[in-house]
Amino acid sequence: GAVVSQHPSWVICKSGTSVKIECRSLDFQATTMFWYRQFPKQSLMLMATSNEGSKATYEQGVEKDKFLINHASLTLSTLTVTSAHPEDSSFYICSARVTTTGELFFGEGSRLTVL
Amino acid sequence: TQLLEQSPQFLSIQEGENLTVYCNSSSVFSSLQWYRQEPGEGPVLLVTVVTGGEVKKLKRLTFQFGDARKDSSLHITAAQPGDTGLYLCAGAEYGGGADGLTFGKGTHLIIQP
Numbered sequence: 001g002a003v004v005s006q007h008p009s010w011v012i013c014k015s016g017t018s019v020k021i022e023c024r025s026l027d028f029q030a031t032t033m034f035w036y037r038q039f040p041k042q043s044l045m046l047m048a049t050s051n052e053g054s055k056a057t058y059e060q061g062v063e064k065d066k067f068l069i070n071h072a073s074l075t076l077s078t079l080t081v082t083s084a085h086p087e088d089s090s091f092y093i094c095s096a097r098v099t100t101t102g103e104l105f106f107g108e109g110s111r112l113t114v115l
Numbered sequence: 116t117q118l119l120e121q122s123p124q125f126l127s128i129q130e131g132e133n134l135t136v137y138c139n140s141s142s143v144f145s146s147l148q149w150y151r152q153e154p155g156e157g158p159v160l161l162v163t164v165v166t167g168g169e170v171k172k173l174k175r176l177t178f179q180f181g182d183a184r185k186d187s188s189l190h191i192t193a194a195q196p197g198d199t200g201l202y203l204c205a206g207a208e209y210g211g212g213a214d215g216l217t218f219g220k221g222t223h224l225i226i227q228p
Contacts, residue, residue: 006157034214043203043221044158046214093157095214103148104205104214106157 002028004096006107013084014115020080021110023050023094029074030096034104035067038091050077050094084114118142119206121219128194129227136189136202136222144206147187148216149178152201194226 003026013019023033031052036044048069049057056069066088068080077096081088094107120139128134138147146165150158162171164180164187171178175198177190191198201223205216 004157009155041223043218049214091155095157097214103160103163104216105160106150109155109157111155 002026002096002098002103002105004094004105004107006094006110008110009108010111010113012113012115015085016083018080018082019084019112020078021092021094021112023077023079023096023107025075025096025105028096028098030077031074031099033071033077033094033096035069035077035079036093036095038093038109044093081112084112086114088112089114119204119217119219121204121222123222124220125223125225127225127227130196131193134191134194134224136191136204136224137186138188138204138206138219139186140206140217141185142206143184144217145184146207147180147184148205148207149187149189150203150205152203152221153199158201158203191224194224196226196228199224199226 005024005026007022011019033050035047037047038044046059047062050069050071052071052074058064071077091109091111093109095104097104122137148163149161152158162178167182167184169180175192179188201221203221204219207215
């Protein structure tokens with residue numbers, strides 16, 4: 001299957017700092033990528049849709065100024081958690097859609113811990 | 116808003132036993148995907164079922180899509196500790212999220228040796 005890579009796998013930061021997470025499609029181009037948040041023992045919650053070359057579309061209740069998304073190329077989307085606070089601690093996952101099949105492939109996830 | 120009811124939510128069984136996970140909805144999906152997620156990792160696609168009544172097998176895992184494309188099941192035969200994980204079903208299109216998917220809440224499966 002297609003490969004989607006996330007970096008970093010885990011990050012610990014101090015409250016008030018910003019953290020950037022990268023999502024790359026390694027063997028295919030993805031005009032659309034998605035960012036999710038997952039709380040312990042729960043399913044994935046879609047946060048936003050990342051569109052190459054245009055603004056991201058955020059789901060209701062997700063602060064766009066808090067979670068900055070940039071999709072500068074067909075293989076890379078980034079999520080920046082700005083002025084992070086402990087309540088932002090979570091597992092963040094990205095996915096990318098294979099244009100030809102419509103299937104989604106997920107990254108390995110990034111564990112964010114804000115102290 | 117489409118909903119996918121996944122059951123059971125938690126399941127702990129002994130190695131060698133069989134089990135079935137169900138994914139049900141009142142809505143029709145164009146396709147349905149099953150994922151397995153291990154702790155600290157992203158979901159990994161297991162299978163996509165597209166045709167009503169379709170049955171797909173992946174070693175000891177058997178996936179079935181309902182005739183009306185509203186429900187699906189995952190059956191594991193002779194479960195192994197390596198099958199432990201979170202199993203997610205996700206229905207595609209027809210009012211799903213922006214990613215085109217409606218996710219079930221997941222089934223946490225633990226296979227005890």
